[in-house]
Amino acid sequence: MSTQLPASISEETVNEISAERDEPDWLLQTRLEALSALEELEMPSVIETPGRRWTNLEDLDYESIVDPLDQRDETERVSAEGAKVLDFxxxxxxxxxxxxxxxxxxxxxxxxxxxxxxxxxxxxxxxxYVPEGVDAEDVKVRAEMNSTSLFSHTLVVAEDNSSATILERISNGSAVDGDRYFSNLVEIVTGENAYVQYGSLQNLDEDVYDFTLKRGDADRYATIDWIEGNIGSRLTRSDIETELNGDSSETKIVGAFFGHDDQHFDINARVWHNGEHTTADLVTRGVLDDEARSVYEGVQDVGREAWDTSSYQRENTLMLSDDSEADASPKLIIHNHDTEASHSATVGQVDAEDLFYMTSRAISPNTARNMLVEGFFVPVLEEVEVDELRDDIDDLIVARLD
Amino acid sequence: MATLELKNLQAQVAETGEEILRGVDLEVNNGEIHALMGPNGSGKSTTAKVIAGHPAYEVTGGSVRLTLSEADVADIDVDIDEADLTWDLLDLEPNERAALGIFLAFQYPAEIEGVTMVNFLRQALNAKLDEREELFEDEDEEGADAEDDSGYDTSPMEGPADDGDVGVAEFQQLLKEKMELLDMDEKFAERYLNAGFSGGEKKQNEVLQAAILEPSIAVLDEIDSGLDIDRLQDVSEGINALRDEQGTGILQITHYQRILDYVEPDHVHVMLDGKIAKSGGAELAEELEDEGYDWVREEVYEAA
Structure with missing residues (x-):
């Protein structure tokens, strides 16, 4: 890997972070192994089209945006009866x-x-942690980043026959000058017949570079649903992934983004069908204004043993400006013929006939456009089970439209 | 007493320059029902769209004028001069035309996901009331309100929080009454605008919208096509109610005599090659039904 490692990131740094937290040895070792692997590891792969690499993660100046020993956040956690919602x-x-x-x-x-x-x-x-049989509704994690860089790790464990609906909101507290970096890993482990909806809303300041990888492992009859809302940040690279390992497991990956100015969103949704009778539904809707750019990759991978698979994928990007740019790549990889699948992606503008229809009913062109954009996000909003998350996403969309 | 007057109206497709309207003359007064008939491609739908201000057409000549009476503007809380009662529609945006009382029922209404009927219609009614006030305000007062149209600021599922002139509860009552009149299921109110509606439901919805917006002049573009007999009767009742109760002038574009049995026209016009070729009373429609359009064409071209 050619990326220059900041001098501040060393074994010493990692030891210090771990010691400060009085961490067990296994975690320190995991951290140190990750650190030493940096030399060999590649950046996440990004979409390339002729003459263009859409997201240049290599070009980020990690030297200036990563300050590992000065990480500050303020995080509010709301638990539900029977569940544990704990800081690490x-x-x-x-x-x-x-x-x-x-x-x-x-x-x-x-x-x-x-x-x-x-x-x-x-x-x-x-x-x-959602123990067996517990229904944890409206778990909330509201995080504020208060430093130049912040690295976060979330682990959800939902045992057999449990369920959880979770809201995660990421924003900035006190402003810090200059570019910043936020990194957010989320893992979901499910037991048999567990249900987890993990809804995330990222509304970071627009000089924050944001990387997130969220991944779930669905056991037999388990369901993992993701809501991934991206409104803020200078650049976001987001990977939302589910492995359908258990038979009859299901997932939905629902995304919404709304970029303006020169924001850049690199949005990825991936599912692996490994068990039998599994179902996946990938739905992402994005709006771009000004000079904002988006690139989307969706992957449905149907494994050799994944008999009776149902897998659907739709991505739609709406451009409000001639200067915005979007690319989308829905991919379907099938190794088992017993599959019902569809995949599609569209990039378009606000429909002129729709606008005329609405304005012919006395609605002003601006209001009509705003109604159409809000309506465009409704299929996503309808999936959200935590009311606060739905309202927050909608409020931010509306605020951006004015 | 409102009058819509088309004089020598000429229009072409903006993108291709294809000439469609070649001098249409037509006058519709409120309380009157006009049927506009003619073969495919003669310019009927284009006439409707140009009246409403569709951006795909460019007007190359003639005028479209709306003259309102004092009674038409009784709702407006501003002093109105005589001169303010006549409007050249071609100078106005589609939403301004609608605010003045022009309504177009679409042949193919747009399907709009994510915007509920109840929210859309209340938004439309309030927009119409607002826009009317603005249009009649003195020029120098206009600036203050010009930036005032971004007031839409909440969930499309719940409707705007700022109540507008007609609040949610009041509007729901109004909508319920109008839907009963058209024999529409209450559930329609919460459905997304035309999304997944059958052809007939869409047409019913167009008439419902007219009933709520109470236009001075309604242009109905093939409101009768694709309707079964029950729905045709519902829709016809709705149209007659517009005329009888609100005094709306109706310009009804149709291919078929069938709807005219229920909505009896005062005047029938035949359009050929972008012009009104012949006008007459209700009996003209029956003749057309029996004989087709060729005889009109022959008559017109022989006379010429």
């Missing part, structure tokens, strides 16, 4: 075996350069 340090004290068993079990810390960097340096995060 408390979770390590109270449930050491649970954390050790599952940490890094869904996302290999050494998946790529950025996951390894995140694992080596994370100082904040949440463990959400």
């Amino acid at each position: 340090e408390t979770a390590l004290e109270e449930h050491p075996e649970l954390v050790e068993e599952h940490f890094g079990s869904v996302t290999d810390p050494q998946t790529n350069y950025l996951t390894a960097l995140s694992t080596a340096l994370f100082t904040t995060g949440t463990v959400i």
Whole structure:
């Protein structure tokens, strides 16, 4: 890997971060292994079209945007009856075996350069533990980033027959000058017949570079639903992934983004059908204004043993400006013929006939356009189970339209 | 007493320059029902769209004028001069034309996901009331309100929080009454605008919108096509109610005599090659039904 490692990131740094938290040895070792793997690891792959590489993660100046020993955040956690919603340090004290068993079990810390960097340096995060049979509604994690860089790791463990609806909101507290970097890894482990909806809303300041990889492992009859809302940041690279390992498991990956000015969104949704009778539905809707850019990759991978698979994917990007740019690449890889699948992506503008229809009813062109844009996001909003998250996403969309 | 007057109206497709309207003359007064008939491609739909201000057409000559009476503007809380009662529609945006009382029922209404009927219609009614006030305000007062149209600021599922002139509860009552009149299921109110509606439901919805917006002049573009007999009767009742209760002038574009049995026209016009070729009473429609358009063409071209 050619990326220059900032001098401040060393074994010494990692030891210090781990010691400060009084971490068990296994976690320190995991961090150190991730650190030493950085040299070998690649950046996440990005979409390339002729003459163009859409997202240049290599070009980020990690030297100036990563300051591992100055990570500050303020995170508010709202639990639900019967569930544990704990900051990472408390979770390590109270449930050491649970954390050790599952940490890094869904996302290999050494998946790529950025996951390894995140694992080596994370100082904040949440463990959400939903014991067998517990229904945890409206779990909330509201995080504010208050430093130049912040690395976070969230682990959700939902045991057999449990369910959880979770809201995660990321924004900035006090303003910090200059470019910043936020890294957010989320892992979801499910037991048999567990249900998890993980809804995330990223509304970081527009000089923050944002990397997130969220990945779930669905057991037999389990469902993992993702809501991924991206409004803020200067650049976001987001990977939302589900492995349907258990028979009859299901997933929805629902995304919404709304870019303006020169924001850049690199949005990825991926599902692996490994068990039999599995179902996936990938729906992403994005709007771009001004000079904003988006690139989307969606992958449905149907494994050799994935009999009776249903897999659907739709991505739609709406451009409000002639200067915005979008590229989309929906991919369907089928190794088992017993599959019903569809995939599509569209990029378009506000429909002139729709606008005329609305203005012919006395609605002003501006209001008509705003109604159409809000309406465009409704299929996404309808999926959100935590009311606060739905309202927050809608409010931010409306605020951006004015 | 409102009058819509088309004089020597000429228009072409903006993109290709293809000439469609070659001098249309037509006058519709409120309370009157006009049927506009003619073969495909003769310019009927284009006439409707040009009246409403569709951006795909460019007007190359003639005029479209709307003259309102004092009674038409009784709702407006501003002093109105005689001169303010006549409007050259071609100078106005589609939403301004609608605010003055022009309504176009679309042949193919747009399907709009994510915007509920109830929200859309209340938004439209309030927009119409607002826009009317603005249009009649003195020029120098206009600046203050010019930036005032971004007031839409909440969920499309719940409707705007700022109540507008007609609040949510009041509007729901109004909508319920109008839907009953058209024999429409209440559930329509919460559905997305035309999304997944059958052809007939869409047409019913167009008439419902007219009933709510109470236009001075309604142009109905093939409101009768694709309707079964029950729905045709519902729709016809709605159109007659517009005329009888609100005094709306109706310009109804149709291919078929069938709807004219229920909505009896005062005047029938035949359009050929972008012009009104012949006008007459209700009996003209029956003749057309029996004989087709060729005889009109022959008559017109022989006379010429």
